[in-house]
Amino acid sequence: MTRSLVFFAPLLTFGIPELHVSGLALLAAIGPTVLAMAFGWANIRLGLSSRMVEMLGPLGSMDRARDLIYFFSGGAAQEYLYRWVVFVAFTPLLDWVVIPLSVLLFVGEHVLHAVARSTWDARDVVVHAVLGTVYAAVMYLTGSWLAVAIAHTVYNLPNVVQTLLRPSIPKRQPVPVA
Known part of the structure; x- marks a missing residue:
């Protein structure tokens, strides 16, 4: 959850994004997201399989809450930084560049993340570069941060489902005092 909060650090300087979305912007962002998920369907199925869920083990209530908050807010948090802040700060100087x-920063952060260094392959880099490009283009052409935040959240939904499928750590029973 702390990782998500870091993305919102510039909030005081750059403010809250404009919360408008058109059907076209939403379609332009979610369409490729769904295609990327279909492209990685075998990995999604593996991640949601009972074998994988069992291998990951149970979660305590705090860990489950943390993971759910992160997977629901993480995409919007990243889009705030890499689309809203970067665009507000650099579009006047760089225009379409x-x-x-935005894509370089987005992919770079994912590649440098500790988990990605041990689990990512070239396909993951390509998928995130393509989605980062789509999200950046949608933001540039429509100004709709909300469309890309929703699309990124959709992309993270398998992680939400996996978190919900993991068993809970049994609560400790109080030890009777003799």
Whole structure:
């Protein structure tokens, strides 16, 4: 959850994004997201399989809450930084070149993340570069941060489902005092 909060650090300087969305912007952002998920369907199925869920083990209530908050807010948090802040700060200077800058920062952060360094392959980098480009282009062409935040949240939904499927750590029974 702390990782999500870091993305919102510039909030005081850059403010709250404009919360408008058109059907076209939403379609332009979610369409490729769904295609990317279909492309990775085998990995999604594996991640949601009972075998994988069992291998990941049970979660305590605090860990489950943390993971659910992160997977629901993480995409919007990243889109706030890499689309809203980067676009507000650099579009006046770079115009359309803000798109590759945004993608480079977005993919770079994912590649440098500790979990990704041990689990990502070239396919993951390509998928995130393509989605980052789509989200940046939608933001540039429509100004709709909300469309890309929703699309990124949709992309994270398998992680939400996996978190919900994991068993709970049994609560400790009080030890009777003799």
